[in-house]
Amino acid sequence: MKRLILAACLGIGLVNTSSAQSQDSLMFRRISDEIMLHGTCYDNLRVLCKSVGHRLSGTKAAEKAVKWGEKAMREAGADRVYLQACDVPYWYRGKESLELNVNGQYKKVDALSLGNSDGTNGRTLEAPVVMVHNYEEFKALPEYAVRGKIVFFNYRFRQDYIFTFRGYGDAVKYRVNSPNVAAEKGVAAVLIRSMSTGEDDFPHTGSMHYKDSTRHIPEMAIGNKTADMLEEACKKGTVTAKMNSECKMMQKMVRSYNVIGEIKGTYSPERIITVGGHLDSWDVGEGAHDDGAGCVQSIEVIRAYKALGIRPKCTIRAVLFMNEENGLKGGQAYADSAIANKEKHVIAIETDAGGFSPRGIELEMSPQQKENVLKYKHLFLPYGVYDFSHGGGGADISPLHEKAKVPMAGLLPDSQRYFDVHHTNNDVFETVNHRELKLGAAVLSQFIWLVSQYELN
Ligand SMILES: [Zn+2]
Secondary structure: OEOOOOHHHHHOOOOOOHHHHHHHHHHHHHHHHHHHHHHOOHHHHHHHHHHHOOOOOOOHHHHHHHHHHHHHHHHOOOOOOEEEEEEEOOEEOOOOOOOOOOOOOEEEEEEEEHHHHHOOOOOEEEEEEEOOOOHHHHOOOOOHHOOOEEEEOOOOOOOOOOOOOHHHHHHHHHHHHHHHHHHOOOOOEEEOOOOOOOOOOOOOEEOOOOOOOOOOOOOOEEOOOHHHHHHHHHHOOOOOOEEEEEEOOOOOOOOEEEEEOOOOOOOOEEEEEEEEEEOOOOOOOOOOHHHHHHHHHHHHHHHHHHOOOOOHHHHHHHHEEEOOOOOOOOHHHHHHHHHOOEEEEEEEEEOOOOOOEEEEEEEEOOHHHHHHHHHHHHHHHOOOOOEOOOOOOOOOOOOHHHOOOEEEEEEEEEEOHHHOOOOOOOOOHHOOOOHHHHHHHHHHHHHHHHHHEEEOO
């Protein structure tokens, strides 16, 4: 990063002088102290989780979450708070059940329909279960072996990948695409082992996508323990299942909103730094880690700057995006508006990887810009942040990155526990630690301060 004129005015001095470095680390300390001692993000998260709860796009709860977001932005002291309209899909879950017959007797197990999928229309679908471990095994089977049956895609989340987002990236196609693969051979419905690192039985929901407009077969996820049991039973003999679900995608789109709060920049207010997470969640648990944490951390940036009297050179814009989970309409509306209004975005930063201890910052930008950020890497070490090796940023800001070529970054927390709770009934406030959440907000605020203070390119 190049120093701007204002840096000299503030007496910070020239590039990489030791006094500039100590000024920088002092500012990092001030930001961290403010958030660790007086941060309100944890309290905000409690209110969001306990008074709104889960908030799938298009629901009344999502509407309530928008009101909560507006209020929280105002309380944080944003100079300007406003809503940005976007039309979102509404997927309805309804009642659902799964029973497995393993020893000559049906037993109900925990299961969740996958988001965006169509269910059994409230009718019971009973069929034998055919287990395969992956797509290669499925493709090798003749059509008569699977036609009219329920196929169980028993693909395990790779526990040997230390960076669990890599494991998720590896496994997630079995959630998103299995009904498409299976429908080609006349399969009646699909069961999947959840995209889960957990040693438990929580089923994980999440989005799927039908490619074919005619054959929409149902898809349900089961937790790891039930999947282990089903695997054993399938090895021993014939298993049948009864599936019943009412879920469906509603035809009409629903008007919803991104919530935006700004601090106006002093030196170049037309230059914008966007930081955000997504306000919607799946319709299970409380969306605490995914992504209530990211929302309250983004609001915390505004609050901390105001409390410290930091007047950033660029405009800081905290955005609570709508509909990340099953449509990305908020992220698209944001990018479209930025392009239509010819906005100048310095960078867009996302926090949507859980409220755990920050370990790094993902950087998706030119090699030169990356190099400029890395000059300041040492400043983050006292906060346990050392990993700048990953690319990426986040789904909500990806349309802005793709369409307007805006550099992108993402807060990277410790990933070991995220896929235990992700998209489950266990993603609740109680699983978020107040220090870890606040530390993430502090690191975000520090990073934004650096980018605002110095040029990226
Ligand atoms: Zn998320």
